[in-house]
Ligand code: SF4
């Protein structure tokens with residue numbers, strides 16, 4: 001057995017807990033999960049069916065762990081893991097599965113194929129077979145913390161510039177984007193790039209939140225690699241920062257996997273995790289329901305549909321919040337079909353958008369999503385995840401959809417700024433005094 | 440002294456992580472010691488590109504902001 | 518010792534092997550670490566778990582089973598037949614003392630199971646997709662269980678089939694932990710984890 005195979009199998013054994021073992025054992029090979037996977041729905045080659053993808057893993061699992069697989073491998077389709085299999089598994093686990101769990105929802109046994117694929121990713125990463133780009137992006141995130149002093153100056157410079165834009169947009173010369181403010185209530189963790197900082201800053205300003213911006217970005221490519229060590233190191237930067245500043249809550253930018261990582265996974269990784277973690281869409285929905293944001297939906301007059309990110313929706317439970325927001329900020333909201341927990345993945349999740357070699361692959365995998373969007377007749381597709389937004393933007397160009405892709409928070413900001421402008425220009429409302437009051 | 444780039448990339452309008460993805464692709468097309476010059480608009484590159492250089496062992500020759508456009512120069516060392 | 522008594526003993530030994538084998542599989546599962554989620558739940562774990570075993574199993578609850586409605590119902594009936602055949606085995610020593618209604622119910626349910634199994638065998642042979650997914654073990658398991666159910670049916674029609682039914686019962690019991698039929702125990706864990714996950718995240722339940 002080569003050293004690489006040894007490393008792969010050691011990593012696989014480490015992942016093999018009760019949940020994974022049950023998922024590997026329980027499949028009855030009934031095949032009814034096939035169409036639930038967007039990869040299969042777009043390209044109905046049976047190798048794209050969830051059960052077929054998982055069989056590639058079960059083959060060597062049975063060889064190792066099933067007595068029949070050891071004695072009579074041909075009887076149960078068992079096979080030793082080889083170097084060539086690692087190549088094939090990388091194509092499957094990184095390139096043909098977005099870990100969306102739509103198949104799990106549709107399997108009578110509840111087989112968690114995404115969990116099997118995550119374990120496969122972990123094994124491939126350990127054996128040095130993960131896509132180079134994902135590894136580099138994860139390492140760059142870690143380097144950002146290791147060289148924080150070097151970046152601080154660049155970063156703060158950027159933020160000061162954004163602050164000027166914020167002041168322009170809000171018309172408030174005192175509007176601030178605080179960074180590293182000790183004792184703030186909220187630590188807002190954005191993504192790399194202004195588009196997730198400025199709109200959020202407008203909303204924080206609007207509701208008078210006591211907040212501070214994180215020095216780090218929410219994205220976690222270590223999680224896509226299923227490399228617990230890297231994923232933890234990247235998440236730790238934020239957890240340590242939150243502890244250092246003494247915040248009560250971490251609010252995350254619109255990002256699907258960051259929500260999975262910090263909301264659901266990180267509490268398993270760190271002993272001390274004394275903060276609430278929310279997505280900014282949960283906060284925005286709450287502010288809207290509390291009436292803290294004046295909104296004018298006529299600022300978003302075009303038909304809008306919403307793409308449920310798998311991480312936020314099906315796997316995160318944020319199913320109603322986006323609807324609360326959209327009903328308040330746009331004039332014509334149209335549901336995709338199917339939607340919420342049954343929604344189809346955009347085809348670019350779990351790191352696929354970052355791997356250039358898989359561009360064609362993910363364009364094909366997005367075909368089902370393209371049909372869904374077309375059926376709504378919407379001009380704007382709102383998505384609450386940067387990964388989805390990138391993929392939807394590419395699908396738009398590739399298939400000539402003629403849509404615009406927007407974050408939810410951008411639509412909220414449009415409606416909020418329009419309502420403010422209206423208030424500023426409207427004549428003072430006539431004072432109505434009832435007769436009773438006069439008497 | 441300003442170095443003459445082997446390759447110039449227009450990354451304007453691309454959002455994170457695309458500038459890093461493109462640089463990583465492009466660097467394979469210049470020889471070791473070769474230089475890439477790129478223009479981007481997303482302020483995220485101000486942190487991402489230096490971090491990428493550090494973690495991959497390439498050299499960030501310069502990174503500067505010219506109005507709304509960020510210009511950076513990377514030398515391939517590996 | 519009559520042939521039936523001898524077969525009765527063989528079935529009991531097979532049952533012991535089956536329980537031992539499943540116990541060993543169960544031990545293999547429980548010896549693995551369990552990593553519970555520590556994040557603050559959004560919804561109720563129990564509601565998710567109850568959903569996973571009840572409403573969530575209904576043919577209309579999932580897109581896949583709505584699409585493959587008949588194959589799914591076939592699968593349900595086939596499994597119902599398995600329970601009926603197991604019950605048949607359990608009450609078989611008292612066959613002559615049982616009321617006619619039980620005999621009839623036994624006949625009907627084992628019969629339905631056998632028909633379901635037969636369709637399952639044909640599907641596995643002729644459906645290209647299922648063929649691509651199947652190993653010899655899958656064919657053997659469905660054939661064995663179908664023939665066993667048919668023997669159960671025959672047992673209800675005529676007690677002369679008792680020995681054959683017992684022989685097939687012994688074979689099936691021994692096969693359970695060794696073949697794909699063992700998914701019966703993992704089913705409970707897999708659905709439990711499924712319900713727990715989606716219940717805690719307020720997605721189902
Ligand atoms: S994963 Fe589930 S639905 Fe798919 S073949 Fe296996 S048991 Fe059937």
Ligand code: SF4
Pocket residue numbers: 036037038039049050053096097098099100101102103104113114117345
């Ligand atoms: S997790 Fe999603 S992408 Fe992966 S096999 Fe299942 S449905 Fe397909």
